Amino acid sequence: MEPNRESQSTSAAGPLTRQLLLHAGLALAAGAALRAWMLLHWFEVYGDPLVYGGIAKNLLLHGHYDLLKASGIVGPTLIRLPGYPFYLVACFKLFGMENYFAPVCVQIAIELAGCLLLAAFARTMATGLRTADSALGRRAFAATLWLSALCPFTASYALRPMTETLTLFSLALAMFAMAWFWQRPGWPPALIFTFAVTFCTLLRPDGALAAIAFAPVMLLALRKRPNLLASARMIAVCVLLALAPFAAWGWRNWQVFHVIQPLAPRLAIDPDDKPNLGWERWMKSWCLDFVSTFEVYWQIPGETFDVSTLPARAFDSEAQYQETAALARDYNAGGKRITANIDARFGKLADERLAAHPWRTRIWLPLGRLADMWLRPRNENLPVELDWWAWSRHPQQTAVSWALAALNLLYLLLAVAGLLLRPKFAWPLIAYMILRSLLLLTVQAPEARYTLECFPMLFVLGGVALAAWVGRSGKRPRSATAK
Numbered sequence: 001m002e003p004n005r006e007s008q009s010t011s012a013a014g015p016l017t018r019q020l021l022l023h024a025g026l027a028l029a030a031g032a033a034l035r036a037w038m039l040l041h042w043f044e045v046y047g048d049p050l051v052y053g054g055i056a057k058n059l060l061l062h063g064h065y066d067l068l069k070a071s072g073i074v075g076p077t078l079i080r081l082p083g084y085p086f087y088l089v090a091c092f093k094l095f096g097m098e099n100y101f102a103p104v105c106v107q108i109a110i111e112l113a114g115c116l117l118l119a120a121f122a123r124t125m126a127t128g129l130r131t132a133d134s135a136l137g138r139r140a141f142a143a144t145l146w147l148s149a150l151c152p153f154t155a156s157y158a159l160r161p162m163t164e165t166l167t168l169f170s171l172a173l174a175m176f177a178m179a180w181f182w183q184r185p186g187w188p189p190a191l192i193f194t195f196a197v198t199f200c201t202l203l204r205p206d207g208a209l210a211a212i213a214f215a216p217v218m219l220l221a222l223r224k225r226p227n228l229l230a231s232a233r234m235i236a237v238c239v240l241l242a243l244a245p246f247a248a249w250g251w252r253n254w255q256v257f258h259v260i261q262p263l264a265p266r267l268a269i270d271p272d273d274k275p276n277l278g279w280e281r282w283m284k285s286w287c288l289d290f291v292s293t294f295e296v297y298w299q300i301p302g303e304t305f306d307v308s309t310l311p312a313r314a315f316d317s318e319a320q321y322q323e324t325a326a327l328a329r330d331y332n333a334g335g336k337r338i339t340a341n342i343d344a345r346f347g348k349l350a351d352e353r354l355a356a357h358p359w360r361t362r363i364w365l366p367l368g369r370l371a372d373m374w375l376r377p378r379n380e381n382l383p384v385e386l387d388w389w390a391w392s393r394h395p396q397q398t399a400v401s402w403a404l405a406a407l408n409l410l411y412l413l414l415a416v417a418g419l420l421l422r423p424k425f426a427w428p429l430i431a432y433m434i435l436r437s438l439l440l441l442t443v444q445a446p447e448a449r450y451t452l453e454c455f456p457m458l459f460v461l462g463g464v465a466l467a468a469w470v471g472r473s474g475k476r477p478r479s480a481t482a483k
Contacts, residue, residue: 031149144463278347418461
């Protein structure tokens with residue numbers, strides 16, 4: 001009788017050896033040193049962290065989920081899900097009000113714990129390969145741990161009081177629980193998986209993609225449980241636990257704003273705020289890279305609109321340039337606000353551009369924005385100029401950016417190599433990355449951090465590829481062995 005492959009895979013991993021524990025200790029120490037060095041040199045608090053912090057402060061002081069609005073009035077908000085504000089509430093309670101340094105230090109420890117979870121998951125993936133030997137899983141564990149612990153892209157976001165680090169940890173925990181449940185379906189991995197995907201979604205609405213991509217594996221694993229009633233009970237409990245926080249959040253939003261909003265609005269505005277839909281459509285008709293996001297999209301409204309910062313692709317004709325310049329003058333003269341009239345005129349420009357070039361607006365620009373989010377050097381958190389290609393202006397910074405772009409590409413190529421090996425659990429990882437990329441095709445202003453959530457998948461696939469390559473290169477020919 002052929003032995004059960006699942007048990008073979010599990011046993012092939014074997015216990016953690018002393019050498020593997022040494023690898024883990026060194027990798028985690030190196031990762032901690034990298035983040036400590038970054039923290040010492042680049043720790044700053046601005047932008048979104050202050051939004052989360054403002055909500056957390058109002059929760060602690062007044063017990064209300066409020067935020068200081070642009071009008072200068074503190075009022076209820078729903079523009080951010082409660083996951084990260086409640087994390088800051090706990091940290092402010094423990095370490096002091098508006099102490100943003102402590103939450104970052106906690107985040108660093110959490111991220112390194114996530115690296116360990118990814119390494120354990122990669123170990124399970126590798127031992128499912130047809131060519132697996134007794135050491136392949138251990139090599140995958142070590143390779144994945146080093147790849148994730150020393151990644152400067154994920155490390156740089158651990159320095160910021162934002163959702164990215166906790167999201168990456170939640171994804172790692174979900175992947176680990178998925179593999180555990182596949183091997184031994186039971187309540188502990190099911191509840192851990194439920195917590196991971198729920199918390200991931202409470203941090204950011206797109207966290208729900210993890211449940212969509214990974215839950216089918218859990219359902220398939222239930223075939224190993226002979227008791228259908230017990231399986232149905234487990235599914236019902238996990239679904240109810242996962243939906244309960246969003247039911248409570250949605251009920252609060254209905255009570256406060258009288259809107260049905262169980263997640264967070266796409267444009268991150270409250271129901272009593274006016275959406276600038278014409279402006280949004282106009283941005284979407286030409287915005288292609290993060291430089292435009294930073295220099296234009298994030299600045300308006302509130303800052304001066306300088307038409308000279310716009311690239312040539314923002315105009316199809318001289319008439320469009322003149323109308324855009326007139327809009328900029330009216331906006332600047334009117335208190336740097338997007339009025340209903342200005343928004344309508346931006347919308348008219350967007351409609352003209354869409355009618356003249358529908359393929360460009362609906363196909364090529366979204367694909368270009370997606371490529372920018374996947375392939376740019378990811379230097380947005382580093383002291384490097386955003387126009388990284390301008391060698392004549394800052395050659396040293398351009399060289400650094402090129403090196404970062406090459407490193408980013410290396411992670412992608414390693415992941416592709418790992419996929420070609422067809423390891424266990426490859427398809428849910430692919431599903432997550434595809435779903436996330438399809439979602440990102442809809443954004444109007446690209447940010448490289450939107451693809452950062454795919455890096456846990458790149459780490460484990462790259463770790464499996466490196467483990468398999470080292471295994472093949474380390475094997476001696478039979479003739480040499482015979483001698």
